[in-house]
Amino acid sequence: MTRQTIIPFGPQHPVLPEPIQLKLVLEDKKVVGAIPSIGYIHRGLEKLAQQKDYIQSIFLIERICGICSFLHSMAYCQGIEEMMNVEVPPRANNLRIIWAEMHRIHSHLLWMGLLADSFGFESLFMEIWRCRETVLDIMEETAGGRVMLGVCTVGGVRRDIPPELIKKVLATCDELQAHFDHFIPSILNDYSVKQRTVGVGVLTKEVALERGVVGPVARASGVVMDHRVAKYGAYANFDVEPQIEQDGDCYARSKVRVRELYQSLDLVRQSVATLPEGEFNIPVKGNPDGEVISRVEQPRGEVLYYLRGNGSKFLDRMRVRTPTFANLPGLLAMIPGCELSDVPVIILSIDPCISCTER
Amino acid sequence: MPPAYCLMPIMFTFVRTLFRNLSRKPATRTYPFTQREPFANFRGHLTIDPAVCIYCGICAKRCPANALVVAKSPKSWTLDPYKCILCSYCVEACPKKCMTMRPEHQRKDA
Numbered sequence: 001m002t003r004q005t006i007i008p009f010g011p012q013h014p015v016l017p018e019p020i021q022l023k024l025v026l027e028d029k030k031v032v033g034a035i036p037s038i039g040y041i042h043r044g045l046e047k048l049a050q051q052k053d054y055i056q057s058i059f060l061i062e063r064i065c066g067i068c069s070f071l072h073s074m075a076y077c078q079g080i081e082e083m084m085n086v087e088v089p090p091r092a093n094n095l096r097i098i099w100a101e102m103h104r105i106h107s108h109l110l111w112m113g114l115l116a117d118s119f120g121f122e123s124l125f126m127e128i129w130r131c132r133e134t135v136l137d138i139m140e141e142t143a144g145g146r147v148m149l150g151v152c153t154v155g156g157v158r159r160d161i162p163p164e165l166i167k168k169v170l171a172t173c174d175e176l177q178a179h180f181d182h183f184i185p186s187i188l189n190d191y192s193v194k195q196r197t198v199g200v201g202v203l204t205k206e207v208a209l210e211r212g213v214v215g216p217v218a219r220a221s222g223v224v225m226d227h228r229v230a231k232y233g234a235y236a237n238f239d240v241e242p243q244i245e246q247d248g249d250c251y252a253r254s255k256v257r258v259r260e261l262y263q264s265l266d267l268v269r270q271s272v273a274t275l276p277e278g279e280f281n282i283p284v285k286g287n288p289d290g291e292v293i294s295r296v297e298q299p300r301g302e303v304l305y306y307l308r309g310n311g312s313k314f315l316d317r318m319r320v321r322t323p324t325f326a327n328l329p330g331l332l333a334m335i336p337g338c339e340l341s342d343v344p345v346i347i348l349s350i351d352p353c354i355s356c357t358e359r
Numbered sequence: 360m361p362p363a364y365c366l367m368p369i370m371f372t373f374v375r376t377l378f379r380n381l382s383r384k385p386a387t388r389t390y391p392f393t394q395r396e397p398f399a400n401f402r403g404h405l406t407i408d409p410a411v412c413i414y415c416g417i418c419a420k421r422c423p424a425n426a427l428v429v430a431k432s433p434k435s436w437t438l439d440p441y442k443c444i445l446c447s448y449c450v451e452a453c454p455k456k457c458m459t460m461r462p463e464h465q466r467k468d469a
């Protein structure tokens with residue numbers, strides 16, 4: 001029997017944007033197992049949210065994740081609105097979709113840049129992140145923050161997008177599309193990218209279902225799962241086709257995300273085109289009471305919020321199941337059998353967001 | 360390795376990209392010497408007009424980050440800029456509308 005060696009990967013590692021440790025069990029250069037250990041950045045946000053009133057919590061919850069922040073606040077607000085029977089004005093719903101899909105675009109671009117960086121394609125990384133600036137700029141202009149938008153609130157949104165900025169949003173969509181058309185072929189057709197991603201970290205459909213993975217990881221393994229088809233919020237007016245791939249390797253996961261970039265652009269455009277006139281915010285009276293589960297499709301998959309109110313302005317309990325938490329068991333199934341040098345690429349291919357996972 | 364004629368299109372892309380990059384301005388700015396105009400809606404830093412404030416303390420009660428401390432006597436309104444998360448919730452809550460969110464970052468010399 002070959003001698004087994006255990007080497008620690010992380011918590012500090014050049015490819016890891018956030019700390020997670022995997023103890024890799026090696027036989028020569030082959031990885032035969034991985035033991036995860038998380039808990040480096042636990043911040044106790046769920047407990048803290050119970051000590052803030054339900055409106056203050058929105059700003060806290062937005063900070064659960066530094067990438068898909070708006071979608072966290074959206075999931076939370078949807079839950080509270082359901083508990084309080086608040087009907088959100090249609091304009092607010094559409095505005096939420098605009099910001100949510102812009103968040104998806106910026107998140108996928110961030111991930112794509114990191115992936116390029118993980119296999120040493122520095123210039124592609126810079127090209128992609130330059131493109132990401134365009135999205136961040138338009139978010140800053142419309143919402144007032146680059147990533148922490150702080151615009152979602154119970155009963156609607158806190159800001160409107162005026163017509164002149166709507167025009168700018170559309171212009172940005174066109175600009176982004178031109179950027180995508182420029183660099184996406186070099187990602188998907190590039191010889192070196194394919195060498196590093198095709199057939200690497202395969203997750204079969206059976207294992208994906210068994211381990212309960214979500215989001216692009218599940219879709220790349222052929223599992224038709226996208227919570228946007230459940231038509232929450234303004235998604236009720238649009239048809240979202242889940243982007244499916246069958247191969248389940250890193251390349252398939254990249255393809256799914258690339259196609260979602262175009263899909264998100266489309267959704268922003270549709271949402272702008274059907275933007276109803278009217279108010280974007282309604283005043284909310286009373287306090288949440290009852291129990292609710294709210295789900296939203298984030299860039300990394302489906303996030304689940306469990307909220308329990310007691311009729312006071314403080315929540316009894318708030319619990320978050322983030323998509324990366326669901327994808328980690330899937331990651332552990334992808335790693336055995338790969339080479340040591342493939343581990344960074346595989347880890348990045350699930351687009352890990354450890355801060356969300358540990359909250 | 361693909362045969363040489365297959366590389367021709369790649370070469371063309373490469374040359375085109377090269378010339379485009381040579382003729383293009385850099386994507387970055389030499390911050391802090393060149394600064395972009397701030398967007399009008401940006402939440403940059405919080406200021407108060409003490410002449411209008413009635414020291415009611417509503418802003419301090421609403422602040423999710425406990426960044427504000429307001430006292431009635433002696434009259435004081437204190438912001439801890441390191442705690443403030445620039446959410447603008449206090450600005451909306453103030454009955455006198457005496458706070459403003461400025462679009463530029465607070466600078467040392469400002």
Ligand code: SF4
Nearest residue numbers: 412413415416418453
């Ligand atoms: S809410 Fe307005 S008026 Fe009241 S203390 Fe704060 S700044 Fe002053």
Ligand code: SF4
Nearest residue numbers: 422443444446447449
């Ligand atoms: S902007 Fe937000 S965090 Fe800052 S003082 Fe006002 S309420 Fe507090």
